[in-house]
Amino acid sequence: MKNNFILFTIIMSISFCFIVFYKGLNNSNTYIPSISDTKNIPIFEAKDFNSNAYLNSEKIFEEDIFYIVNIWASWCVPCRTEHPLLMRLSKNQSIKLIGLNYRDNLNNAKDFINEFGNPYSQIIIDNDGTLSVEFGAYGVPETFLIDKNKNIIRKFVGPINQEIADKIKLIIK
Amino acid sequence: MKILKIFIIIFLFIGFPQSKSDEKNNELKSKILKNIRCLICQGQSVYDSESDFASSIKLIVDKKINKDVSEEQIYEFLKEKYGDWIIYEPELNKKTYILWLLPLLLFLFGGAIIYKTIFKKKNE
Numbered sequence: 381m382k383n384n385f386i387l388f389t390i391i392m393s394i395s396f397c398f399i400v401f402y403k404g405l406n407n408s409n410t411y412i413p414s415i416s417d418t419k420n421i422p423i424f425e426a427k428d429f430n431s432n433a434y435l436n437s438e439k440i441f442e443e444d445i446f447y448i449v450n451i452w453a454s455w456c457v458p459c460r461t462e463h464p465l466l467m468r469l470s471k472n473q474s475i476k477l478i479g480l481n482y483r484d485n486l487n488n489a490k491d492f493i494n495e496f497g498n499p500y501s502q503i504i505i506d507n508d509g510t511l512s513v514e515f516g517a518y519g520v521p522e523t524f525l526i527d528k529n530k531n532i533i534r535k536f537v538g539p540i541n542q543e544i545a546d547k548i549k550l551i552i553k
Numbered sequence: 554m555k556i557l558k559i560f561i562i563i564f565l566f567i568g569f570p571q572s573k574s575d576e577k578n579n580e581l582k583s584k585i586l587k588n589i590r591c592l593i594c595q596g597q598s599v600y601d602s603e604s605d606f607a608s609s610i611k612l613i614v615d616k617k618i619n620k621d622v623s624e625e626q627i628y629e630f631l632k633e634k635y636g637d638w639i640i641y642e643p644e645l646n647k648k649t650y651i652l653w654l655l656p657l658l659l660f661l662f663g664g665a666i667i668y669k670t671i672f673k674k675k676n677e
Binding site: 508509510514516519 | 592593605606608609610612613616633634635
């Protein structure tokens with residue numbers, strides 16, 4: 381009876397460990413905490429992509445509409461795949477796209493925009509990546525949805541796909 | 554020669570405290586960076602990583618230290634942006650109390666079993 385109990389406990393423990401590790405195999409290696417409470421957009425000053433003039437966040441997000449902040453770079457391959465979706469999103473009148481050019485060569489970035497089109501109403505430069513940290517970004521591409529109260533309400537790590545674009549459209553409706 | 558001596562004395566008075574504070578800042582910076590997880594790396598701290606993410610965090614920490622922002626405030630800033638996960642040493646709060654108390658409970662439980670076994674053997 382005692383031996384059976386020990387055997388049962390061992391089998392149960394091994395099974396439990398197996399299930400935990402097997403489930404863990406399917407999880408992503410990168411842990412991304414969900415945005416449980418809405419955060420205000422950071423207060424910052426950044427260089428404008430076209431004019432090189434300094435702009436502050438109040439000026440950038442001055443309108444009472446939804447905004448998308450998209451972190452991109454010309455060297456980022458997934459940015460190319462999401463670009464057509466951003467172009468389509470930019471046609472929506474109730475949203476404005478702000479591009480945050482991340483650790484990029486300005487000429488390459490300009491070539492990228494000339495080649496693939498410009499979905500952004502404003503592009504700001506983040507040469508050292510510190511502005512992206514202010515947004516709580518991990519890298520490129522990354523997209524933030526900002527509501528009319530200037531709160532970050534969604535964060536999409538990685539390139540946006542059709543499903544995410546539909547979700548954004550549904551929220552801003 | 555006299556002028557040279559005066560220059561050396563002035564240099565020592567101005568330069569020494571500055572280099573000492575730089576050293577202190579560097580120590581604090583290393584301490585903080587070693588306690589911050591590189592979120593896009595596997596098992597590396599920001600201190601050990603050369604990724605873009607880590608270098609941006611290094612710059613931010615450096616700027617904040619130079620602005621005399623305290624260690625706690627830097628951790629709070631990073632936690633606000635990335636959550637508690639970014640700090641290696643988790644605080645004791647309602648989300649982490651199991652993490653902190655479980656080893657202690659297991660230790661007490663194990664100790665109780667060992668004590669009981671020895672006590673039982675002695676009685677026999």
